[in-house]
Amino acid sequence: MKKILNKWLGRYFSNEEAVLVAVMLASFMILTATVGEYLGPAFTALIIAFLLQGVVNALVRIGASQRMSVILTFFLFLVGLVTILVGLVPLVGRQMTLLLSEAPDILGRLQVFLAGLPERYEDYVTAEQFEMIWLRVSEEIGNIAEQLLSFSFSSFPSVFAIGIYLLLVPVLVFFMLHDRDKLVRFVTNLLPKKRPVMTSIWSEMNIQFANYVRGKAIEILIVGLLSYAAFLLMGLNYAALLALLVGLSVLIPYIGATVVTLPVLVVAYMQWGYSSEFFWLFIVYGAIQIFDGNVLVPLLFSEVVNLHPIAIIVAVLLFGGIWGFWGVFFAIPLATFVKAVFNAWPDSSLAELESTVD
Numbered sequence: 001m002k003k004i005l006n007k008w009l010g011r012y013f014s015n016e017e018a019v020l021v022a023v024m025l026a027s028f029m030i031l032t033a034t035v036g037e038y039l040g041p042a043f044t045a046l047i048i049a050f051l052l053q054g055v056v057n058a059l060v061r062i063g064a065s066q067r068m069s070v071i072l073t074f075f076l077f078l079v080g081l082v083t084i085l086v087g088l089v090p091l092v093g094r095q096m097t098l099l100l101s102e103a104p105d106i107l108g109r110l111q112v113f114l115a116g117l118p119e120r121y122e123d124y125v126t127a128e129q130f131e132m133i134w135l136r137v138s139e140e141i142g143n144i145a146e147q148l149l150s151f152s153f154s155s156f157p158s159v160f161a162i163g164i165y166l167l168l169v170p171v172l173v174f175f176m177l178h179d180r181d182k183l184v185r186f187v188t189n190l191l192p193k194k195r196p197v198m199t200s201i202w203s204e205m206n207i208q209f210a211n212y213v214r215g216k217a218i219e220i221l222i223v224g225l226l227s228y229a230a231f232l233l234m235g236l237n238y239a240a241l242l243a244l245l246v247g248l249s250v251l252i253p254y255i256g257a258t259v260v261t262l263p264v265l266v267v268a269y270m271q272w273g274y275s276s277e278f279f280w281l282f283i284v285y286g287a288i289q290i291f292d293g294n295v296l297v298p299l300l301f302s303e304v305v306n307l308h309p310i311a312i313i314v315a316v317l318l319f320g321g322i323w324g325f326w327g328v329f330f331a332i333p334l335a336t337f338v339k340a341v342f343n344a345w346p347d348s349s350l351a352e353l354e355s356t357v358d
Contacts, residue, residue, distance in 0.1 A: 021197055021341070032323070041165055045172030047213075049180075052077055054214050056177060070177045077173060085166075088240070095241040109270055201340045209333045215300035216329065220247045223292050230284045237271050246285075250292065251328050252316055257289055311335055 031039075052073050059069035176183065191198065224247025231239035242264050249256030264285060272278045315335035319327035327334075 020192070021201075021345075025341075041168040042172060044165065045169045045176060048077070048169065049173050049176035051214055051217055052173065052177060053180065067178075070174075074170075074174050074177060078170065081170070088244075091240045092244055095238045099238055099241065197345065200343075201337075205333075205337055205340050209336070212301060212333050212336075213330070216251070219250050219292065219296050219300055222296060223247050223250055223288065226288050226291075227285075230288065231281075234277065234281055234284070236281060237267055242267065246288070255313070255316070257292075261285070 055073045055076070056066075056069045059072060060066060064072070224243050227246040228239055228243035231243055236242065242260075245260045245263065246257075249260040252259075265282065268278050268281045272281075312332060312335065315331040316328055319331045319334050321327070323330075
């Protein structure tokens with residue numbers, strides 16, 4: 001066993017840079033797991049600055065100075081932040097409160113609807129079987145609601161924590177944009193001058209990571225705004241809340257849209273029943289999903305490496321379980337990063353084979 005382990009270590013860790021990369025990855029994971037909660041504002045600011053860097057680059061390309069581009073981009077960020085805090089958050093909060101207050105009535109009406117199913121499909125489901133199924137479903141819904149409620153109260157940040165984020169994140173974003181070159185130079189000076197493995201990983205990740213993160217932010221914005229406009233024009237209840245869910249659903253490929261479709265259709269049915277409004281909403285919602293899958297995704301993510309659906313789902317489950325929302329958001333680029341590390345990792349046995357052939 002010891003011989004096999006030594007052979008394996010010699011194959012993959014004989015290169016000094018490989019050992020350094022492994023130490024850096026392990027250190028980052030340990031740092032995130034231990035003090036990641038305290039570094040939350042810094043991580044959040046880093047992600048926002050990365051998203052805004054594309055705006056800065058665009059302004060520089062059209063002739064604006066670097067300093068003016070940073071100031072204008074930061075001003076747009078502040079306008080967007082204030083708009084969200086003043087407009088979106090209170091609106092979604094009111095609709096969430098209203099939905100929770102009407103949840104018992106919605107469940108009751110849903111039960112009445114389901115109670116008629118045994119009469120329509122008596123050859124498949126008896127009234128007794130349906131009663132047992134509904135009782136079980138009701139218990140599960142109650143347990144889930146209780147867990148969600150307790151989770152929300154326990155995990156909701158304090159006013160002090162919110163104040164820290166609102167104070168520190170904008171300041172950090174500004175300095176990350178303003179001193180980007182200095183920060184990048186400082187980090188690269190800490191690394192070895194000859195770093196072929198790191199260079200290979202960075203070359204594979206640079207364009208793909210930037211395109212994915214910025215593209216996903218644009219996709220969330222477009223899908224959310226289209227959904228909100230459609231729901232609002234059709235008079236659907238909880239339009240802002242449902243549109244927010246639809247926008248965020250694009251974070252989870254293959255699963256998000258399917259999961260969010262249920263509450264949209266349930267709210268529409270409880271409001272209109274089997275009417276023309278319900279079917280028009282179904283058509284419009286389906287058109288938004290088709291537009292997202294067949295127009296937005298190919299347009300925004302044309303340069304992102306395609307991953308197998310199984311790899312994407314596993315990445316969403318794994319990184320989402322570790323880092324929550326940000327883990328889901330970065331699941332695909334993180335999976336691409338793992339692939340890049342795997343492709344660039346030095347293999348001494350392959351190097352010996354190539355030298356022998358030469």
